[in-house]
Amino acid sequence: MKRSLLAVTLAAPTIGCSPSFGNLEIEAVSNPPVGVTTTIREDEFEIPAGVAIAVRVTPLSDNATPYEASDRVRLRSQDDSVLDVEPTENRRIFVLIGVAEGDTCVEVEINGGGVDCIDSTVTTE
Amino acid sequence: MFQSPHRSLTLAFGVALLAGSCTSKSNTTGSSGELDNGLFHYRCVTNNDTACAQSSEPSFPEAIAVGGQFRLEYEPKGDNADGTIRSSNTGRISRVEDVFTVLVPGFTAMLAKDPAGDILDIKHVRGRTVADIKVRESGTLVLDALFIPLGNIERIWAVPFDDRDVELAGSLDYTWSVDDDTVIRLVTAANSSEVELEALGVGTTNLQVGHGDLMTTIPVTVEDGGGTATSTSTSTSGSDTDTSGSDTGTGTGTASGGAP
Numbered sequence A: 001m002k003r004s005l006l007a008v009t010l011a012a013p014t015i016g017c018s019p020s021f022g023n024l025e026i027e028a029v030s031n032p033p034v035g036v037t038t039t040i041r042e043d044e045f046e047i048p049a050g051v052a053i054a055v056r057v058t059p060l061s062d063n064a065t066p067y068e069a070s071d072r073v074r075l076r077s078q079d080d081s082v083l084d085v086e087p088t089e090n091r092r093i094f095v096l097i098g099v100a101e102g103d104t105c106v107e108v109e110i111n112g113g114g115v116d117c118i119d120s121t122v123t124t125e
Numbered sequence B: 001m002f003q004s005p006h007r008s009l010t011l012a013f014g015v016a017l018l019a020g021s022c023t024s025k026s027n028t029t030g031s032s033g034e035l036d037n038g039l040f041h042y043r044c045v046t047n048n049d050t051a052c053a054q055s056s057e058p059s060f061p062e063a064i065a066v067g068g069q070f071r072l073e074y075e076p077k078g079d080n081a082d083g084t085i086r087s088s089n090t091g092r093i094s095r096v097e098d099v100f101t102v103l104v105p106g107f108t109a110m111l112a113k114d115p116a117g118d119i120l121d122i123k124h125v126r127g128r129t130v131a132d133i134k135v136r137e138s139g140t141l142v143l144d145a146l147f148i149p150l151g152n153i154e155r156i157w158a159v160p161f162d163d164r165d166v167e168l169a170g171s172l173d174y175t176w177s178v179d180d181d182t183v184i185r186l187v188t189a190a191n192s193s194e195v196e197l198e199a200l201g202v203g204t205t206n207l208q209v210g211h212g213d214l215m216t217t218i219p220v221t222v223e224d225g226g227g228t229a230t231s232t233s234t235s236t237s238g239s240d241t242d243t244s245g246s247d248t249g250t251g252t253g254t255a256s257g258g259a260p
Helices: A002-015 B005-023 B025-029
Strands: A021-028 A039-041 A044-048 A052-061 A073-077 A083-087 A093-098 A102-110 A113-123 B038-044 B069-076 B084-087 B093-096 B099-102 B106-113 B119-128 B132-137 B143-149 B153-161 B175-178 B184-187 B194-199 B203-211 B214-223 B230-233
Touching (some): A083 A102, B069 B119, B084 B093, B132 B203, B143 B153, B153 B203
Parallel strands (some): B143 B214
Antiparallel strands (some): A052 A093, A102 A113, B084 B106, B132 B153, B143 B230
16 A cells, blocks of 8 residues: 555656646747848737748747657648648748738647647738 | 960869869859758749840849749758759749749749658749830840941840849740831741841831830841941830930940840
8 A cells, every 4th residue: 555655656746747838939040031021929920921931939838847859849820821831841940931911820739739829910012 | 385384284273173163053053042951043944034144054033024934943952852842822923844933023932842841941032023125235235226237137135124123034925026127137036035137228127025015116227338236225224215325336236146
């Protein structure tokens, strides 16, 4: 009995060690053409139609356990006829492509679970 | 004449250096992708693209004419995978086989993708509407008037510009005509950007070159006597005929040959 309690006590911290999504840090890693304005923020994307911007995403945990490189992050547009999101070889870098004027939301998934949705607008050039 | 061995060696070294630079040309003419994983190379589809008039390996153009056709190649850096190039939006730049066509003005991202479909690199192409057609003769741009000695053959090219006077790349179709074919005879392939003018009779006539709804008219005078062809040129744009500056005598060119 005492041995069983010890096992439970040891297992409990392991369960609590999973990161908990806090927010997604987003950094543009390519520049728009000269004279073109874009907005790349944690809570908002705004890019003109025809323009593509590469962004690096870093999930931040709000508990003491950080996300690891092995944690899978995925961005997925709810309407890729407005804004398309495509992967790169680097699993933390995505390319946002303005397709046509309109609004949509880019879903953020971590390890297969949805954690956020980023308001996205595609403008005319 | 005596030539020192040292001089010969220097000459040989110089030739070798030139040869070396030629073999690496493709690395110097490409334009770096926006993710810096490789180089994008611009390629002309036909001889109707003035971007390739000086070189078959032109620098990446500032802008491409709406309606203009072109090819792109991607040269990955280091161990990066080979990439095929796609238009990010086929409603803006279409693709048939490996030929792209600019459909609308504005920027369109071109994407180099690896076989798995991952994006390797990005390059924005700027489409611009053709606002003016100018004519180039023996490297001299913008002819307001052309003078050709009787019996000579003159080769000229149509060159597209946007409304900011930026020369546009892209293969386009042109039409050519002349009012009086007893003065000038046109020798050209259908839709070509290049035409030869054969000076048949003394006199003046108008030469027209068109693209779509645009038309540029240039007076051509065939002069009796020998000598070389001359043209008058200004830096102004516009498709209207203007002979007011034809007595300046600037922009002299030879009768044939040379790239636009």
